[in-house]
Amino acid sequence: MGIIWFVYHQRNKKKYAPSSLLSRNISSDPSSTIDPERGSSYFGVPLFTYTELEEATNNFDSDKELGDGGFGIVYYGKLRDGRAVAVKRLYENNCKRVEQFINEILILTRLRHKNLVTLYGCTSRHSRELLLVYEYISNGTVADHLHGERAKPGALPWCTRMDIAIQTASALSYLHASDIVHRDVKTTNILLDNNFCVKVADFGLSRLFPLDVTHVSTAPQGTPGYVDPEYHECYQLTDKSDVYSFGVVLVELISSMPAVDITRHRHEINLSNMAINRIQNHTLHGLVDPSLPFETDYKVRRMITAVAELAFQCLQHAKDMRPSMVKVVEELMEVRNMYNIKDKTEEADILADDVVLLKSLPQPLSPDSALNWISTSSTSTTST
Numbered sequence: 001m002g003i004i005w006f007v008y009h010q011r012n013k014k015k016y017a018p019s020s021l022l023s024r025n026i027s028s029d030p031s032s033t034i035d036p037e038r039g040s041s042y043f044g045v046p047l048f049t050y051t052e053l054e055e056a057t058n059n060f061d062s063d064k065e066l067g068d069g070g071f072g073i074v075y076y077g078k079l080r081d082g083r084a085v086a087v088k089r090l091y092e093n094n095c096k097r098v099e100q101f102i103n104e105i106l107i108l109t110r111l112r113h114k115n116l117v118t119l120y121g122c123t124s125r126h127s128r129e130l131l132l133v134y135e136y137i138s139n140g141t142v143a144d145h146l147h148g149e150r151a152k153p154g155a156l157p158w159c160t161r162m163d164i165a166i167q168t169a170s171a172l173s174y175l176h177a178s179d180i181v182h183r184d185v186k187t188t189n190i191l192l193d194n195n196f197c198v199k200v201a202d203f204g205l206s207r208l209f210p211l212d213v214t215h216v217s218t219a220p221q222g223t224p225g226y227v228d229p230e231y232h233e234c235y236q237l238t239d240k241s242d243v244y245s246f247g248v249v250l251v252e253l254i255s256s257m258p259a260v261d262i263t264r265h266r267h268e269i270n271l272s273n274m275a276i277n278r279i280q281n282h283t284l285h286g287l288v289d290p291s292l293p294f295e296t297d298y299k300v301r302r303m304i305t306a307v308a309e310l311a312f313q314c315l316q317h318a319k320d321m322r323p324s325m326v327k328v329v330e331e332l333m334e335v336r337n338m339y340n341i342k343d344k345t346e347e348a349d350i351l352a353d354d355v356v357l358l359k360s361l362p363q364p365l366s367p368d369s370a371l372n373w374i375s376t377s378s379t380s381t382t383s384t
Helices: 002-015 017-027 050-056 095-109 142-147 158-177 229-234 239-255 271-280 298-314 325-341 344-359 367-379
Strands: 045-048 065-068 072-078 084-090 119-123 131-135 190-192 198-200
Touching: 045 050, 050 072, 050 084, 050 131, 095 119, 095 131, 142 190, 142 239, 158 190, 158 198, 158 239, 158 298, 158 325, 229 239, 239 271, 239 298, 239 325, 271 298, 298 325
Parallel strands: 045 119
Antiparallel strands: 065 072, 072 084, 084 131, 119 131, 190 198
């Protein structure tokens, strides 16, 4: 009987160990208090009880699942005060998850930007599980609308896609100015509200850079199809790693195709491969979503071509050849202005101009070599 009790005790001790680990990490910080019963907070973030969030999500009902990823499952919930929330629940309690839990709190508490998701609070070190509570963004993700369950031909016009690109780029530019690299930029981490305004989410893998440091050496993490190939090869994370991932997002906005699709030709399983191939071979029309008026609206054609050029620059193998996110925002703003400043008398020259634009793209790589270096991202490690 004593042996059975010992085994049971050890299992429970192991299961709840992360809470004490979280306690050791957070209680050492002067901005965090340690008594959740007194309305305390961690790093200025309000605390929720496990019972409160269990009730809000109807005992984490599977019908309330909003999505899942490498970090945990996200549930829809409604608090007692009437607020709709998204509750992120860790897959398992271990040191790595606790580190990501603390990391996301630290990152989000120092940021304020209209295109970044807001963190409402978290559970305490005494909680049976580690949970993060965010504002609820009701309209799904960009991925849902491009090639997921909310995708409908023609439902996402080019002007909306341009706004999504600009707002996402603006959020990433703000992160980089705050010495933060997101490290998991992808369309499933770009949320949309009912007005199709962007909220960038999921900062579990993000890194805060020390001052005067150009890169951080760390094992590659991220999502296949989006991982910077130079980061994958050299283990050096920089803000240009986000730029590469954003280049893939731009191609998704142009094509409505997923970043990885094993049903495509083996050289085009990675969307980045396909984009480089089509752009260098001047066959952009084969990449563009057929529901977009690429062939019939000369202004849209001009804008898509310019965004494809920018995506090509973002997808360069060498990080030094990629633009900064500040430059990306500037370029996208100029592209959007094309819709307002172009006069219809230019329509006859558009086809010739497009050919010149594509031919003027930097050509550091042949199509074959481009496929070789971009294909490395298909072997990138997933987030853990």
